[in-house]
Amino acid sequence: MRILVIEDERKMAQAIKEGLEQHSFAVDVAYDSEEGLSTATTEPYDLIILDRMLPGAIDGLKIVQTLRQESIDTPVLMLTAKDRVIDRAEGLNAGADDYLVKPFSFVELVARVRALLRRPQSVLQTSITYDDLVIDPENFYASRAGQRIELSKKEFALLEYFMRNPGRIMTKDSIMQHVWDYDADILPNTVQVYIGYLRNKVDKPFRGSSLINTKHGFGYYFGKLR
Secondary structure (H helix, E strand, O other): OEEEEEOOOHHHHHHHHHHHHOOOOEEEEEOOHHHHHHHHHHOOOOEEEEEOOOOOOOOHHHHHHHHHHOOOOOOEEEEEOOOOHHHHHHHHHHOOOEEEEOOOOHHHHHHHHHHHHHOOHHHHOOOEEEOOEEEEOOOOEEEEOOEEOOOOHHHHHHHHHHHOOOOOOEOHHHHHHHHOOOOOOOOOOHHHHHHHHHHHHHHOOOOOOOOEEEEOOOEEEEOOOO
């Protein structure tokens, strides 16, 4: 596995590099934002460890935002001395996959690196695609055959749940547990009603095969059964 470390504190960067190499990772280091962004966008990496505060024209937040804008889905572990909740939220909202506050234990760093590398690539990607249907949960966008589909928040949540579980039969109970919160006031036919809403928007206007299907006596499934 190949890792890029973007960190301006040279002693720390070198320590991270040497420590990760002892765990059989291949590690490259960039010491400023320009070099880091250039390297991250031109070379293939399995993971990027990125300092939030970097010298140069752009900081770590801008680097990760640029990567995501260019559809580079490499996992990013952001390092920072800022430990406020709002600071962590800004890093994650910018596109980072994890956040580690300095000073940190190297054991924890390695554990977080391994956890990120275990994630399937589909989870790391912003958009989810099935046949000609695409949704982007981050930007609340859905389209089929290139045509945008306008969905309510609940319709979108239901569609996202279906698309993350293609080919699996899902009961009304399981759908309610994943799409509605605990305190929601749900009537017996609520799921059925929203399934109807989705079919009218996702299936009926298009010539392709129906994606939202019913298994009578069991529940619903998306796409083709496994």
